[in-house]
Amino acid sequence: MNWARKDLLGLEELSKEELGLILATAESFKEVSTREIKKVPALRGKTVVNLFYEPSTRTRVSFEVAAKRLSADVINIATETSSVKKGETLIDTGRNIEALKADIIVMRHNFSGAAVMLSRHVSLSVVNAGDGWHEHPTQALLDIFTLKEKLGRIEGLNVSIVGDIAHSRVARSNIWGLTKLGARVTVCAPKLLIPPAIEEMGVNVTQDIDEALKNADAVNVLRMQFERDGETAFPKQLEYFKEFGITMERLKKAKKDIIVMHPGPINRGIEMSSAVADGAHSVILEQVTNGIAVRMAVLFLVAQANEKIKNENTD
């Protein structure tokens, strides 16, 4: 099959075959980062604009490294220091970037649906780097890529996602991707952090961490954002760790080879203990490495598809 989309907006709209194509392409791109010269000329002369309306270091840097390993030129726009502060709308910003003859916008935005809206108003490619509580497709793709690399398959796996499900675009994208590829997904969180009707996405729900770990081949631990709670954060953190934190004791009751993932940055002693984060089950740093390969694959596929669309329009 061929990739025909100029954008990557979310995993919900993708077919199983499209997901498979991105993963297979990423597998080939992984080799590039192991070379002495970690660069291929595939996107030479293309310009990638990182447009970030929310602070992000790891996702932005990962996209930047990916684009540079493909020989693209990269511009970073942090909106705190841009015309957005002067009241420019998202669509105007997008059209201005288009007028600069850029080729791909990688966007992080605090509103759900922002990437979809932008993509409808510009002819360049849009890659969603996280929009509100909606989706964070490349994070889920790199999680799934890492799982597949470790366990050889996705079909039939039991994957548990633990943490703030309600406010997590990472959870949502993971659920779409994993269920499409045939994994069984369980979400586990305090009741208030489980969104209503989440079962309709085809997942099991539990509030018991031992239950979530019991048959899991992998557990994806989400970041808890207690820093937003200010002074009341500390007692909540302790309580959360006691109820839901991943510890070696809890892992002893799980499958022997259970894989522990985390999208980062980790709160040690809140979401998991240091022993788990640095232990043999953890693949957290491999996720970071794989993120480059996955993002290279996505940038390459959307650029290639858009080039083809443009050629067809001028013929």
Add this chain to the structure above:
Amino acid sequence: MREKAKILDKDAIARTIIRIAHEIVERNKGIDNLCLVGIRNRGVYLAQRLAACIKNIEGQDVLTGSLDITLYRDDLALASGQPLVRKTEIDFDINAKNLVLVDDVLYTGRTVRAALDALVDFGRPKSIQLAVLVDRGHRELPVRADYAGKNIPTSKDETVEVRLEETEGRDEVVIIEKG
């Protein structure tokens, strides 16, 4: 699309590969310092067959790798004709080696140009030679084969299809007429 003629059959392909293997060994005075790199997709299988023949002749394994040149093409949109970017697997040092690049058909020379660019990123071989099963002419770049299985004069309206056991389930080379 019409199959116009069969240029090589199974036996002819086998004999051609044996001949090229002998030529490679002769030209390089043995296989010390020699390595083969096949261009994806069919060049990889041809390189493996050449390696097996060379082992029969010299009694020693020759280093063999594979190269995907999709990321080095000069036209991104054309690359989308390729279903998938595949892996490059060169698990040895190519510096100071005599490297034989292997492909099925030599046509415009653009694939070979891309392959040369890719190889430069892996190191500096002592020499790079080119072996192809079929040379069909119509070069657009100054590229020539050091070892050619068969020269087939073709028109640009025709395509040459190399079919291999590993990819199509049978060994043959045919000319297809378009239109």
